Amino acid sequence: MDKVGSGRTPIFTILSLFLASALIIQCNTQTNDSQDQETEQQEQATQKAREDTPELADAMGQLQYYTHKYALALEAENHELATFYFHEVRAAADGIKENIPGYEGYDIARFMRLFLDPTIEPVETALANRDWEEARQKTIEMVNSCNSCHNATSHGFVKVTPGFSDNPYNQDFSAPE
Ligand code: HEC
Numbered sequence: 001m002d003k004v005g006s007g008r009t010p011i012f013t014i015l016s017l018f019l020a021s022a023l024i025i026q027c028n029t030q031t032n033d034s035q036d037q038e039t040e041q042q043e044q045a046t047q048k049a050r051e052d053t054p055e056l057a058d059a060m061g062q063l064q065y066y067t068h069k070y071a072l073a074l075e076a077e078n079h080e081l082a083t084f085y086f087h088e089v090r091a092a093a094d095g096i097k098e099n100i101p102g103y104e105g106y107d108i109a110r111f112m113r114l115f116l117d118p119t120i121e122p123v124e125t126a127l128a129n130r131d132w133e134e135a136r137q138k139t140i141e142m143v144n145s146c147n148s149c150h151n152a153t154s155h156g157f158v159k160v161t162p163g164f165s166d167n168p169y170n171q172d173f174s175a176p177e
Helices: 002-052 056-075 079-099 108-128 132-152
Strands: none
Touching: 056 079, 056 132, 079 108, 108 132
C-alpha cells in the first residue's frame, strides 16, 4: 500500500499543481480582461463628460467679453448697443448657471445667484431709464460682484474691471448722431 501510495502522490501533486496554476492563470486573465473593460468604460465616460461639460473658463471668457463690450457701449452712451450687449451678459450668466452648475466642488449656480444676480437688475433698470451715471455706478458694482465670487471660489487672482475707455476691439462703439 505504502509503495502504491508514495508512487501516486507525485503524479497527483504534479497534476493538481498543474490544474491549480491553470486555474489561476485562467482567473487572472479573466480579471485582467474585466479590469481592462472597466478602465476602458471609465475612460470613455470621463471623455464624454469632458465633451458634454463646457469649460467654466471658456464660459467666463464669454461673460468677460460681453461685459467689456457692454461697458464700452455704455461709456459711449449708445443705448441700443449697450442694451444689446447687456442682454448677452445676462444670457452668458444664465448659460453658466444652467450648463455648468458645479465646478471643482463649488456650487457655481448657487454662487452666481448669490453674488451676480442681485447686481443685474439695477443695471437693467438704470439702462432702461437712460440714467447713464447710475448705470455706470451699478456696472461697477456688478463687476465687483464678479470679483467677490472669484474670491469665494479660490480664483481671487482673476480680477476683472469694467474696462471703460479701454477699447481693444476693431469696433466703433459711438452712439449714432
Ligand atoms: C460662481 C462665481 C463667479 C461669478 C459670479 C463670476 N465668476 Fe468668473 N470665474 C469663476 C471661477 C470659479 C473661475 C475659474 C474657472 C476655471 O477654473 O476654469 C472664473 C474665471 C473667470 C475668468 C478667467 C477665464 C478667462 O477667460 O480669462 C474671467 C475673465 C472671469 N471669470 C470673468 C468674470 C466676469 C466678467 C464675471 C462677472 C460678470 C464673473 N467672472 C463672475 C467664478 C465666478
